[in-house]
Amino acid sequence: MPAIICLLLALHWGGSQYPWDSSRVTSLLLLSGFLIPVFIYVQHRMGDRATVPPRILKKRTVWSSAIFEFFIGACFLLAMYFLPFWFQAVKGASAVSSGIMNIPMLLSVVLFTVASGIIVTSWGYYTPFIIGAAVLMPIGYGLMTTLNIDSGPAAWIGFQIIAGAGVGIGMQQPLTAVQVVLDIADVPTGTALIIFAQALGGALFVTAGNTVFSNRLVAFLAEYVPHVDPQVVVSAGATGIRGAVAAQDVDGVVHAYNSALSNCFLVSTATASAAIFGAVMVEWKSVKGKNIEMAA
Template sequence: MSGTKVEISTITTPKIAHSALQFWALFFALCLAVLCQAWYGSGYLLTACAFQLSYGKIYNLYPIKWVFLIALALFEIGSLICGAAPSSVGLIMGRVVAGIGSGGLFAGAILLVAEFKPLNERAFYNGMLGAMYSVASVAGPLMGGAFTERVTWRLCFYINLPLGVVTAVIVFLLVPNNYDSGRDSRRGLPLKKKLQEMDLYGLVVLVPTIICILLATQWGGTKYSWGNARIIALFVVGFVLFVAFVVIEIWQGDRAIVPPSLVKRRTVWACSIFSFCLFGSFLVVAYFLPLWFQAIKGDTATESGIHNLPSILGTTIFSVAAGGMVFGLGYYTWACILGSVLAAVGAGLLSTLEVDSNAAKWIGYQVLYGAGCGFGLNQPLIAIQAALPDFQKSEGTAVVIFMQTFGGTIAIAVAQNVFNNKLVSNILAAGIPVDPAALLSVGATKLQGLVQPQFFGRLQLAYNDSITQTFYVAVATAGLSMAGSILIPWLSVKQAVAPEDAETANTVMPFQHPSSDVDLAMPAILRQSGEIASEDSQSSDIEKVPRNNEVSTYDSQTSEVEKSSVGSTNRKVESIRN
């Protein structure tokens, strides 16, 4: 087999010719867009989550450049409305508009990188984008608190405007028009047909489904009790709408927002489970660790941000490092598994923090946890790029990002309920003369003013125990993410495998580095040479591999196995020698 040679231009050649300066200017702009979206994402999380899946379909039907710019424009308009809002109604409307635009920014940034960089280089750049997203998610709320305390809350939204303008100008100038016109045959359809392809029925049902579920999880146990009629009604309506959405998606087939053929792919559902759980863990720590510094160490919002730097730097450094290692090794599944393990251990150690814990502990625990999130969070997006054909990449990316956001929302809601219930019970058990409702309504920086000095020590102990209990939620979700990580197929970003066949590539030797002469990603070729068995235990997409110079290609739209000549594909075999 040492003489096998395969055409791998599709793996190592970008779709858009560019200079290094052009790409780095564009990449800087994309980082700004991700920063804008993530740094105050909680302000419009509801609508962003509701519309994220629809962007997967929209990016398929229309040019990526223009969809991204329109999403950015909506986000900027919404931010402007929020900043200038004279009332709460105006603020809500602005957050709705900003959320609709926000839903398409991160996915668009990932897809634009994919157009400028070949598959074998994307892990590094996606790692940098992911690092930016993670940093903004952690530092954003702290910056928002500082703006509110020292300047005005309106700056939380106005700051997006200049960053968005810079991003829009660079993307407009550097991304060619219509370069991806051949990406999907549906691009040339008339408007009426495109609207049919967008699955408007599914969208109309999906948005209220997500809103009902998110409102129920956010309000339950905090604003209303879990037994409140409003919460029960939201769950019931959300469940009924979800069932209706599933029925519509099955009926729509490949027109669906979430095509059934996409959901059946192991990479998609395994990455979705992993992203849902690990990002949920990440947001729980990102939200409650600053509260620990403020309540237990007496930090201001700014000081808690500084003390949170080990987590931020750990996530950033290891995210970029993981991207470089995936680029070098070719495989990404190991990073997901390692990320799950390190995050679970790190969150477990954070749950042991006490009132008198020294800096060595809270710094070391943060670095370990940040390393886990850095290794794992961005790999699912690379997995989608490696495993799916071009016409499903945008939909697959949208699904993973949606599950990531949705998981974070659910995990935060669960952790908030754990915190509230534990704090109330601790206050009552300790006999502290303070109204629990008043305690929950004030910020963690104002605890000393609520009780007499002799009770403050007990209040700190109660608060510490309540916050560390939320880290058990982070431990559980990080641990559950392991189930998704071990199910992600061992595919390589260096393998010249046709997208339709990617998930069926043999995965029995995940650590063997592909050489320049041997393409281990071509199971059909290897089987013809008699070196591996024809049974593929990793996937059911291909039932058998014919011989006599033919390979089986799974058509994800028709679920039929067609035969095609090896010579008609872009994988050209010059010679096969045993």
């Protein structure tokens, strides 16, 4: 936990509040880099008394599922966090309206999660859905990088559905996979590891995404409207930019916001693409004959 806190603080401060080469940021990165190997070493020495016993991590499906879930948590939470900003800043939606406009992704996640759970229960195999998710997600999030001021509902609804479908068919499958390959006594630890990986991926990359957004927004403001004070735009927030700058500068500020958010969606696309490295390593096993609880 201390290592993760140090890493999160470094990612949050780096490039925004303090330069990346500042003593605060570099110290936190070095401390995190030191504590993580120490934690791994201690866990290895403790054996079966470790928080996550090595016998669990040695299971191919467990560590590959954790990798997959780490990246799916990263790409999904990144998009869920920044997409409302796009609706507010670029489309001029209110905070409430931006939440409503985000429903297509949430609804598709829920529907495809339920549908994939039903199919896995009857068919038995979950690995194809994990691989399918690793293919669909980069497509959906990659398409989101093309969103611009002129994008209509067909684009932002359709792109959300594609990304949500990928997340929906894949997000819950690792929880099923670890129940298949682990002994019943190890299942609670295995499922906790998967949930932790998902939460960690989201926390790390939302923090990193904030840094990317802040840095790129300032850079794009300097490019599109160099005479506008970036601090005024940042302080106004996504919903207040139209009232914070002169009318002739609104288009430039909106373009800067759109470009900065496109960079955030690129991070989502990259993490979604990285999920394939975990997906292809998950073993092909059936849930048939296994006493498991299907995630819904």
